[in-house]
Amino acid sequence: MTSTSAAERTATLARRAARPLGVVAFWLAVWQLAALAVDQDILLVSPGGALARLGELIPTADFWGTVGHSLVRIGGGFVVASVVGVLGAAAAATSRVFDALVTPALAAVRSTPVVSFIILVLMLPIRGQLAFVISFLMVLPITYTNVLEGIRHRDPALLEVATVFRVPLLRRLSAIDVPAVLPFFIASCKIGVGLAWKSGIAAEVIGLTGGSIGEQLYQAKILLSSADLFAWTAVIIALSFGFEKLVLALLRRAELRLSRGRAT
Amino acid sequence: MITLRGVTKRFGDQVVLDGFDLDLAEGGVTAVMGPNGSGKTTLARLVLGLTTPDAGAVSGTAGRRGAMTFQEDRLCDQLTAVRNVRLVLDRSVSRAAVVAELSRVGLDGESLTKPVRDLSGGQRRRVAIVRALMADADLVVLDEPFKGLDADGKNVLMAYVQERRAGRTMLLITHDPAEAEWFGARVVELERRA
Numbered sequence: 461m462t463s464t465s466a467a468e469r470t471a472t473l474a475r476r477a478a479r480p481l482g483v484v485a486f487w488l489a490v491w492q493l494a495a496l497a498v499d500q501d502i503l504l505v506s507p508g509g510a511l512a513r514l515g516e517l518i519p520t521a522d523f524w525g526t527v528g529h530s531l532v533r534i535g536g537g538f539v540v541a542s543v544v545g546v547l548g549a550a551a552a553a554t555s556r557v558f559d560a561l562v563t564p565a566l567a568a569v570r571s572t573p574v575v576s577f578i579i580l581v582l583m584l585p586i587r588g589q590l591a592f593v594i595s596f597l598m599v600l601p602i603t604y605t606n607v608l609e610g611i612r613h614r615d616p617a618l619l620e621v622a623t624v625f626r627v628p629l630l631r632r633l634s635a636i637d638v639p640a641v642l643p644f645f646i647a648s649c650k651i652g653v654g655l656a657w658k659s660g661i662a663a664e665v666i667g668l669t670g671g672s673i674g675e676q677l678y679q680a681k682i683l684l685s686s687a688d689l690f691a692w693t694a695v696i697i698a699l700s701f702g703f704e705k706l707v708l709a710l711l712r713r714a715e716l717r718l719s720r721g722r723a724t
Numbered sequence: 725m726i727t728l729r730g731v732t733k734r735f736g737d738q739v740v741l742d743g744f745d746l747d748l749a750e751g752g753v754t755a756v757m758g759p760n761g762s763g764k765t766t767l768a769r770l771v772l773g774l775t776t777p778d779a780g781a782v783s784g785t786a787g788r789r790g791a792m793t794f795q796e797d798r799l800c801d802q803l804t805a806v807r808n809v810r811l812v813l814d815r816s817v818s819r820a821a822v823v824a825e826l827s828r829v830g831l832d833g834e835s836l837t838k839p840v841r842d843l844s845g846g847q848r849r850r851v852a853i854v855r856a857l858m859a860d861a862d863l864v865v866l867d868e869p870f871k872g873l874d875a876d877g878k879n880v881l882m883a884y885v886q887e888r889r890a891g892r893t894m895l896l897i898t899h900d901p902a903e904a905e906w907f908g909a910r911v912v913e914l915e916r917r918a
Protein backbone atom coordinates (compact mmCIF):
# COMPACT_ATOMS: atom_id res chain seq x y z
CA MET A 461 0.00 0.00 0.00
CA THR A 462 2.75 2.40 1.10
CA SER A 463 5.05 1.46 -1.80
CA THR A 464 2.16 1.96 -4.24
CA SER A 465 1.52 5.42 -2.81
CA ALA A 466 5.22 6.26 -3.02
CA ALA A 467 5.31 5.06 -6.62
CA GLU A 468 2.24 7.13 -7.43
CA ARG A 469 3.80 10.19 -5.85
CA THR A 470 6.99 9.68 -7.84
CA ALA A 471 5.00 9.29 -11.04
CA THR A 472 3.01 12.47 -10.28
CA LEU A 473 6.20 14.42 -9.56
CA ALA A 474 7.76 13.10 -12.78
CA ARG A 475 4.70 14.15 -14.77
CA ARG A 476 4.77 17.62 -13.21
CA ALA A 477 8.48 18.06 -13.91
CA ALA A 478 8.28 16.72 -17.46
CA ARG A 479 6.66 19.80 -18.99
CA PRO A 480 9.03 22.52 -17.71
CA LEU A 481 12.02 20.27 -18.38
CA GLY A 482 10.74 19.72 -21.89
CA VAL A 483 10.39 23.47 -22.40
CA VAL A 484 13.93 24.09 -21.16
CA ALA A 485 15.28 21.28 -23.36
CA PHE A 486 13.49 22.76 -26.39
CA TRP A 487 15.03 26.22 -25.96
CA LEU A 488 18.47 24.79 -25.21
CA ALA A 489 18.18 22.87 -28.48
CA VAL A 490 17.22 26.08 -30.31
CA TRP A 491 20.21 27.84 -28.72
CA GLN A 492 22.50 24.95 -29.69
CA LEU A 493 21.25 24.99 -33.29
CA ALA A 494 21.70 28.79 -33.48
CA ALA A 495 25.26 28.46 -32.13
CA LEU A 496 25.99 25.76 -34.73
CA ALA A 497 24.57 27.97 -37.47
CA VAL A 498 26.62 31.02 -36.37
CA ASP A 499 29.64 28.79 -35.77
CA GLN A 500 31.60 31.49 -33.96
CA ASP A 501 31.93 31.21 -30.16
CA ILE A 502 32.90 34.85 -29.97
CA LEU A 503 29.44 35.88 -31.23
CA LEU A 504 27.23 33.15 -29.86
CA VAL A 505 28.58 30.53 -27.51
CA SER A 506 26.83 27.17 -27.31
CA PRO A 507 24.98 26.10 -24.12
CA GLY A 508 27.81 23.71 -23.39
CA GLY A 509 30.37 26.51 -23.81
CA ALA A 510 28.48 28.78 -21.43
CA LEU A 511 28.15 25.97 -18.91
CA ALA A 512 31.86 25.21 -19.16
CA ARG A 513 32.69 28.88 -18.52
CA LEU A 514 30.37 28.89 -15.52
CA GLY A 515 32.15 25.77 -14.28
CA GLU A 516 35.45 27.66 -14.50
CA LEU A 517 34.09 30.70 -12.67
CA ILE A 518 32.28 29.07 -9.76
CA PRO A 519 35.30 27.59 -7.93
CA THR A 520 37.15 30.93 -7.89
CA ALA A 521 37.18 33.34 -4.96
CA ASP A 522 36.75 36.27 -7.37
CA PHE A 523 33.43 34.84 -8.54
CA TRP A 524 32.01 34.69 -5.02
CA GLY A 525 33.40 38.13 -4.19
CA THR A 526 31.69 39.55 -7.27
CA VAL A 527 28.41 37.78 -6.47
CA GLY A 528 28.57 38.98 -2.86
CA HIS A 529 29.29 42.56 -3.96
CA SER A 530 26.18 42.77 -6.16
CA LEU A 531 24.02 40.70 -3.82
CA VAL A 532 24.68 42.98 -0.84
CA ARG A 533 23.98 46.19 -2.77
CA ILE A 534 21.00 45.06 -4.85
CA GLY A 535 19.51 42.90 -2.10
CA GLY A 536 20.13 45.72 0.38
CA GLY A 537 18.38 48.21 -1.90
CA PHE A 538 15.40 45.90 -2.14
CA VAL A 539 15.17 45.27 1.62
CA VAL A 540 15.56 48.94 2.59
CA ALA A 541 13.02 49.99 -0.08
CA SER A 542 10.58 47.41 1.26
CA VAL A 543 10.92 48.66 4.83
CA VAL A 544 10.72 52.34 3.83
CA GLY A 545 7.80 51.58 1.48
CA VAL A 546 5.81 49.89 4.26
CA LEU A 547 6.50 52.70 6.74
CA GLY A 548 5.72 55.33 4.11
CA ALA A 549 2.44 53.64 3.21
CA ALA A 550 1.49 53.46 6.89
CA ALA A 551 2.26 57.19 7.22
CA ALA A 552 0.25 57.99 4.08
CA ALA A 553 -2.70 55.99 5.40
CA THR A 554 -2.76 58.06 8.59
CA SER A 555 -1.77 61.48 7.24
CA ARG A 556 -3.51 63.11 4.29
CA VAL A 557 -0.75 65.69 4.04
CA PHE A 558 1.92 63.00 3.79
CA ASP A 559 -0.18 61.14 1.23
CA ALA A 560 -0.72 64.31 -0.84
CA LEU A 561 2.99 65.11 -0.83
CA VAL A 562 4.59 61.71 -1.23
CA THR A 563 2.22 59.68 -3.43
CA PRO A 564 2.60 61.90 -6.54
CA ALA A 565 6.37 62.09 -6.02
CA LEU A 566 6.65 58.30 -5.96
CA ALA A 567 4.38 58.04 -9.00
CA ALA A 568 6.86 60.32 -10.78
CA VAL A 569 9.78 58.12 -9.66
CA ARG A 570 7.93 55.11 -11.02
CA SER A 571 7.50 56.76 -14.42
CA THR A 572 11.05 58.09 -14.70
CA PRO A 573 13.43 56.04 -16.89
CA VAL A 574 15.94 54.16 -14.75
CA VAL A 575 18.83 55.50 -16.80
CA SER A 576 17.97 59.07 -15.74
CA PHE A 577 18.45 58.08 -12.11
CA ILE A 578 21.65 56.18 -12.94
CA ILE A 579 23.18 59.26 -14.58
CA LEU A 580 21.98 61.47 -11.74
CA VAL A 581 23.56 59.22 -9.09
CA LEU A 582 26.79 59.04 -11.11
CA MET A 583 27.03 62.80 -10.81
CA LEU A 584 26.64 62.65 -7.03
CA PRO A 585 29.16 61.66 -4.37
CA ILE A 586 27.14 58.49 -3.65
CA ARG A 587 28.14 56.84 -6.95
CA GLY A 588 29.83 54.04 -4.98
CA GLN A 589 26.37 52.96 -3.86
CA LEU A 590 24.87 53.18 -7.33
CA ALA A 591 23.30 49.70 -7.47
CA PHE A 592 21.90 50.10 -3.96
CA VAL A 593 20.33 53.49 -4.75
CA ILE A 594 18.90 52.38 -8.09
CA SER A 595 17.38 49.16 -6.67
CA PHE A 596 15.96 51.20 -3.83
CA LEU A 597 14.40 53.76 -6.16
CA MET A 598 12.89 51.13 -8.44
CA VAL A 599 11.38 49.04 -5.63
CA LEU A 600 10.19 51.84 -3.32
CA PRO A 601 7.21 53.10 -5.40
CA ILE A 602 5.96 49.56 -6.00
CA THR A 603 6.08 48.60 -2.33
CA TYR A 604 4.61 51.92 -1.24
CA THR A 605 1.71 51.81 -3.72
CA ASN A 606 0.84 48.15 -3.10
CA VAL A 607 1.00 48.37 0.69
CA LEU A 608 -1.06 51.56 0.72
CA GLU A 609 -3.64 49.79 -1.42
CA GLY A 610 -3.61 46.90 1.07
CA ILE A 611 -4.08 49.25 4.02
CA ARG A 612 -7.05 50.82 2.25
CA HIS A 613 -8.54 47.37 1.64
CA ARG A 614 -8.62 46.39 5.31
CA ASP A 615 -12.01 45.21 6.46
CA PRO A 616 -13.73 48.22 8.11
CA ALA A 617 -16.05 45.84 9.96
CA LEU A 618 -13.09 44.21 11.73
CA LEU A 619 -11.52 47.58 12.46
CA GLU A 620 -14.80 48.54 14.12
CA VAL A 621 -14.63 45.38 16.24
CA ALA A 622 -11.15 46.46 17.35
CA THR A 623 -12.52 49.89 18.27
CA VAL A 624 -15.49 48.53 20.25
CA PHE A 625 -13.38 46.02 22.20
CA ARG A 626 -10.39 48.39 22.51
CA VAL A 627 -8.02 45.82 21.05
CA PRO A 628 -4.41 46.91 21.74
CA LEU A 629 -2.51 48.17 18.69
CA LEU A 630 -0.02 45.31 18.41
CA ARG A 631 -2.75 42.69 18.58
CA ARG A 632 -4.81 44.58 16.02
CA LEU A 633 -1.80 44.78 13.72
CA SER A 634 -1.13 41.04 13.89
CA ALA A 635 -4.78 39.92 13.69
CA ILE A 636 -6.39 42.47 11.37
CA ASP A 637 -3.96 44.85 9.64
CA VAL A 638 -1.05 42.64 8.63
CA PRO A 639 -3.17 39.71 7.31
CA ALA A 640 -5.06 42.21 5.12
CA VAL A 641 -1.93 43.93 3.82
CA LEU A 642 0.34 40.89 3.44
CA PRO A 643 -1.05 39.65 0.08
CA PHE A 644 -0.46 43.14 -1.36
CA PHE A 645 3.07 43.21 0.06
CA ILE A 646 3.82 39.74 -1.32
CA ALA A 647 2.64 40.87 -4.77
CA SER A 648 4.94 43.89 -4.58
CA CYS A 649 7.87 41.69 -3.57
CA LYS A 650 7.29 39.39 -6.54
CA ILE A 651 7.54 42.34 -8.91
CA GLY A 652 10.17 44.20 -6.90
CA VAL A 653 12.82 41.47 -6.68
CA GLY A 654 13.09 41.04 -10.45
CA LEU A 655 13.07 44.79 -10.99
CA ALA A 656 15.76 45.34 -8.35
CA TRP A 657 18.09 42.88 -10.06
CA LYS A 658 17.46 44.14 -13.60
CA SER A 659 17.88 47.80 -12.70
CA GLY A 660 20.74 47.16 -10.25
CA ILE A 661 22.80 45.21 -12.78
CA ALA A 662 22.06 47.78 -15.50
CA ALA A 663 23.31 50.48 -13.12
CA GLU A 664 26.49 48.49 -12.45
CA VAL A 665 27.12 48.12 -16.19
CA ILE A 666 26.58 51.81 -16.94
CA GLY A 667 28.40 53.00 -13.82
CA LEU A 668 31.26 50.49 -14.25
CA THR A 669 31.04 49.61 -10.58
CA GLY A 670 34.31 47.88 -9.66
CA GLY A 671 34.03 44.28 -8.41
CA SER A 672 30.40 43.89 -9.47
CA ILE A 673 28.55 41.52 -11.77
CA GLY A 674 27.78 44.53 -13.98
CA GLU A 675 31.48 45.11 -14.45
CA GLN A 676 31.90 41.46 -15.52
CA LEU A 677 29.15 41.93 -18.13
CA TYR A 678 30.87 45.06 -19.38
CA GLN A 679 34.18 43.18 -19.62
CA ALA A 680 32.41 40.45 -21.60
CA LYS A 681 31.28 43.10 -24.06
CA ILE A 682 34.79 44.67 -24.34
CA LEU A 683 36.44 41.25 -24.80
CA LEU A 684 33.65 39.99 -27.07
CA SER A 685 33.24 36.98 -24.79
CA SER A 686 29.74 35.66 -25.23
CA ALA A 687 30.65 32.73 -22.96
CA ASP A 688 31.18 35.18 -20.07
CA LEU A 689 28.07 37.11 -21.02
CA PHE A 690 25.87 34.00 -20.91
CA ALA A 691 27.57 32.58 -17.81
CA TRP A 692 27.10 35.80 -15.81
CA THR A 693 23.56 36.22 -17.12
CA ALA A 694 22.76 32.74 -15.83
CA VAL A 695 24.22 33.76 -12.47
CA ILE A 696 22.00 36.88 -12.37
CA ILE A 697 18.89 34.85 -13.20
CA ALA A 698 19.77 32.29 -10.52
CA LEU A 699 20.40 35.03 -7.94
CA SER A 700 17.15 36.83 -8.77
CA PHE A 701 15.18 33.57 -8.71
CA GLY A 702 16.77 32.38 -5.46
CA PHE A 703 16.34 35.78 -3.79
CA GLU A 704 12.67 35.89 -4.75
CA LYS A 705 12.09 32.35 -3.43
CA LEU A 706 13.84 33.24 -0.16
CA VAL A 707 11.81 36.44 0.32
CA LEU A 708 8.53 34.69 -0.46
CA ALA A 709 9.36 31.76 1.83
CA LEU A 710 10.08 34.17 4.70
CA LEU A 711 6.82 36.04 4.08
CA ARG A 712 4.78 32.82 3.91
CA ARG A 713 6.37 31.75 7.17
CA ALA A 714 5.39 35.06 8.72
CA GLU A 715 1.86 34.61 7.40
CA LEU A 716 1.67 31.16 8.96
CA ARG A 717 2.98 32.45 12.27
CA LEU A 718 0.33 35.14 12.32
CA SER A 719 -2.46 32.62 11.93
CA ARG A 720 -0.99 30.03 14.30
CA GLY A 721 0.86 32.23 16.77
CA ARG A 722 0.15 32.23 20.46
CA ALA A 723 0.43 35.99 20.94
CA THR A 724 -3.20 36.35 21.89
CA MET B 725 -27.53 55.12 33.38
CA ILE B 726 -27.09 55.74 29.69
CA THR B 727 -29.48 58.31 28.29
CA LEU B 728 -30.33 59.50 24.81
CA ARG B 729 -32.09 62.84 24.60
CA GLY B 730 -33.56 64.30 21.43
CA VAL B 731 -31.29 62.19 19.29
CA THR B 732 -31.62 62.66 15.54
CA LYS B 733 -29.64 60.66 13.00
CA ARG B 734 -29.83 61.05 9.24
CA PHE B 735 -28.23 59.17 6.39
CA GLY B 736 -28.42 61.54 3.46
CA ASP B 737 -32.05 62.57 3.09
CA GLN B 738 -33.31 59.71 5.21
CA VAL B 739 -34.04 60.47 8.86
CA VAL B 740 -33.54 57.25 10.81
CA LEU B 741 -34.03 58.62 14.33
CA ASP B 742 -35.79 61.90 14.99
CA GLY B 743 -35.71 63.47 18.44
CA PHE B 744 -35.40 60.05 20.04
CA ASP B 745 -35.26 59.60 23.83
CA LEU B 746 -34.13 56.46 25.65
CA ASP B 747 -32.91 55.46 29.09
CA LEU B 748 -30.86 52.28 29.51
CA ALA B 749 -31.28 51.24 33.12
CA GLU B 750 -28.04 50.35 34.89
CA GLY B 751 -27.71 46.55 35.01
CA GLY B 752 -30.98 46.05 33.15
CA VAL B 753 -31.87 44.62 29.80
CA THR B 754 -33.48 46.83 27.18
CA ALA B 755 -34.80 45.17 24.05
CA VAL B 756 -35.18 47.28 20.93
CA MET B 757 -37.63 45.95 18.39
CA GLY B 758 -38.93 47.19 15.09
CA PRO B 759 -38.96 46.56 11.37
CA ASN B 760 -35.86 46.63 9.17
CA GLY B 761 -34.67 50.17 8.58
CA SER B 762 -36.26 51.54 11.74
CA GLY B 763 -32.87 52.48 13.23
CA LYS B 764 -32.21 49.61 15.66
CA THR B 765 -28.60 49.08 14.65
CA THR B 766 -28.04 52.84 14.38
CA LEU B 767 -29.22 53.13 17.96
CA ALA B 768 -26.75 50.46 19.07
CA ARG B 769 -23.94 52.24 17.25
CA LEU B 770 -24.87 55.53 18.90
CA VAL B 771 -24.80 53.94 22.35
CA LEU B 772 -21.35 52.47 21.69
CA GLY B 773 -19.99 55.72 20.25
CA LEU B 774 -19.42 54.19 16.80
CA THR B 775 -21.41 57.04 15.29
CA THR B 776 -22.44 60.46 16.55
CA PRO B 777 -25.92 62.00 16.50
CA ASP B 778 -26.71 64.84 14.11
CA ALA B 779 -28.68 66.44 16.93
CA GLY B 780 -29.34 65.61 20.57
CA ALA B 781 -27.02 63.96 23.06
CA VAL B 782 -25.95 60.54 24.30
CA SER B 783 -24.73 60.66 27.88
CA GLY B 784 -23.54 58.22 30.52
CA THR B 785 -21.17 56.42 28.14
CA ALA B 786 -17.93 58.14 29.18
CA GLY B 787 -15.43 55.69 30.62
CA ARG B 788 -17.60 52.71 29.87
CA ARG B 789 -16.21 49.65 28.15
CA GLY B 790 -18.51 48.17 25.55
CA ALA B 791 -18.84 44.80 23.89
CA MET B 792 -21.02 43.87 20.96
CA THR B 793 -22.18 41.10 18.72
CA PHE B 794 -22.82 42.54 15.29
CA GLN B 795 -25.38 41.26 12.83
CA GLU B 796 -22.47 39.68 10.97
CA ASP B 797 -20.05 37.57 13.02
CA ARG B 798 -17.07 39.84 12.30
CA LEU B 799 -14.41 37.31 13.22
CA CYS B 800 -10.81 37.17 12.01
CA ASP B 801 -11.18 34.34 9.51
CA GLN B 802 -7.60 33.10 9.71
CA LEU B 803 -7.63 32.72 13.50
CA THR B 804 -9.07 29.92 15.60
CA ALA B 805 -12.11 30.43 17.80
CA VAL B 806 -9.89 30.63 20.89
CA ARG B 807 -7.64 33.28 19.34
CA ASN B 808 -10.62 35.30 18.17
CA VAL B 809 -11.95 35.44 21.70
CA ARG B 810 -8.55 36.06 23.29
CA LEU B 811 -7.97 38.94 20.90
CA VAL B 812 -10.33 41.11 22.97
CA LEU B 813 -9.42 39.81 26.42
CA ASP B 814 -6.86 40.84 28.96
CA ARG B 815 -3.74 38.66 28.89
CA SER B 816 -4.53 37.46 32.39
CA VAL B 817 -7.48 35.45 31.05
CA SER B 818 -6.08 32.01 30.34
CA ARG B 819 -6.52 29.97 27.19
CA ALA B 820 -8.12 27.25 29.32
CA ALA B 821 -10.77 29.69 30.53
CA VAL B 822 -11.65 30.58 26.94
CA VAL B 823 -11.76 26.92 25.93
CA ALA B 824 -14.10 26.23 28.86
CA GLU B 825 -16.46 29.03 27.81
CA LEU B 826 -16.51 27.90 24.19
CA SER B 827 -17.20 24.35 25.34
CA ARG B 828 -20.20 25.57 27.31
CA VAL B 829 -21.82 26.78 24.08
CA GLY B 830 -21.04 23.55 22.24
CA LEU B 831 -17.69 24.30 20.65
CA ASP B 832 -15.00 21.78 21.42
CA GLY B 833 -12.51 19.35 19.93
CA GLU B 834 -11.71 20.00 16.31
CA SER B 835 -13.78 23.17 16.09
CA LEU B 836 -11.35 24.89 18.46
CA THR B 837 -8.25 24.17 16.41
CA LYS B 838 -9.57 25.14 12.97
CA PRO B 839 -9.52 28.67 11.59
CA VAL B 840 -13.02 30.09 12.05
CA ARG B 841 -13.39 30.38 8.28
CA ASP B 842 -13.84 26.59 8.35
CA LEU B 843 -16.62 26.67 10.97
CA SER B 844 -20.34 26.61 10.25
CA GLY B 845 -22.50 29.73 10.55
CA GLY B 846 -23.90 28.55 13.89
CA GLN B 847 -20.44 27.84 15.28
CA ARG B 848 -19.17 31.26 14.21
CA ARG B 849 -22.15 32.88 15.89
CA ARG B 850 -21.28 31.09 19.14
CA VAL B 851 -17.71 32.40 18.95
CA ALA B 852 -18.99 35.96 18.43
CA ILE B 853 -21.33 35.67 21.43
CA VAL B 854 -18.65 34.23 23.72
CA ARG B 855 -16.28 37.00 22.59
CA ALA B 856 -18.81 39.67 23.55
CA LEU B 857 -19.74 38.09 26.87
CA MET B 858 -16.19 37.32 28.01
CA ALA B 859 -14.96 40.83 27.23
CA ASP B 860 -14.29 43.09 30.17
CA ALA B 861 -17.26 45.36 29.45
CA ASP B 862 -20.01 46.94 31.50
CA LEU B 863 -22.25 47.52 28.49
CA VAL B 864 -23.16 44.60 26.26
CA VAL B 865 -24.93 45.22 22.96
CA LEU B 866 -26.29 42.21 21.11
CA ASP B 867 -27.57 42.90 17.59
CA GLU B 868 -29.85 40.02 16.57
CA PRO B 869 -27.51 37.57 18.30
CA PHE B 870 -29.62 34.43 17.87
CA LYS B 871 -30.58 34.91 14.24
CA GLY B 872 -30.26 31.74 12.20
CA LEU B 873 -29.74 29.40 15.15
CA ASP B 874 -31.83 26.27 15.66
CA ALA B 875 -34.12 26.07 18.70
CA ASP B 876 -31.72 24.00 20.82
CA GLY B 877 -28.75 26.18 20.00
CA LYS B 878 -30.76 29.30 20.73
CA ASN B 879 -31.84 28.01 24.14
CA VAL B 880 -28.27 27.13 25.11
CA LEU B 881 -27.00 30.53 24.02
CA MET B 882 -29.80 32.51 25.67
CA ALA B 883 -29.08 30.75 28.97
CA TYR B 884 -25.37 31.41 28.47
CA VAL B 885 -25.93 35.12 27.79
CA GLN B 886 -28.23 35.51 30.76
CA GLU B 887 -25.71 33.92 33.11
CA ARG B 888 -22.62 35.63 31.73
CA ARG B 889 -24.05 39.13 31.56
CA ALA B 890 -24.26 39.00 35.36
CA GLY B 891 -25.87 42.33 36.11
CA ARG B 892 -24.26 44.25 33.27
CA THR B 893 -26.31 46.73 31.23
CA MET B 894 -27.51 45.03 28.07
CA LEU B 895 -29.09 46.33 24.89
CA LEU B 896 -30.71 43.55 22.89
CA ILE B 897 -31.81 44.15 19.33
CA THR B 898 -34.28 41.58 18.14
CA HIS B 899 -37.30 40.87 15.98
CA ASP B 900 -38.53 38.19 18.37
CA PRO B 901 -40.75 39.29 21.32
CA ALA B 902 -40.15 35.92 22.98
CA GLU B 903 -36.44 36.70 23.30
CA ALA B 904 -37.19 40.03 24.96
CA GLU B 905 -39.61 38.34 27.32
CA TRP B 906 -37.14 35.57 28.16
CA PHE B 907 -34.57 38.15 29.28
CA GLY B 908 -37.21 40.10 31.18
CA ALA B 909 -36.31 43.09 29.07
CA ARG B 910 -37.95 46.47 28.88
CA VAL B 911 -39.14 46.67 25.28
CA VAL B 912 -38.69 49.76 23.12
CA GLU B 913 -40.45 49.71 19.76
CA LEU B 914 -39.06 51.65 16.85
CA GLU B 915 -41.04 52.48 13.75
CA ARG B 916 -39.77 52.81 10.24
CA ARG B 917 -39.86 56.43 9.15
CA ALA B 918 -41.12 57.34 5.72
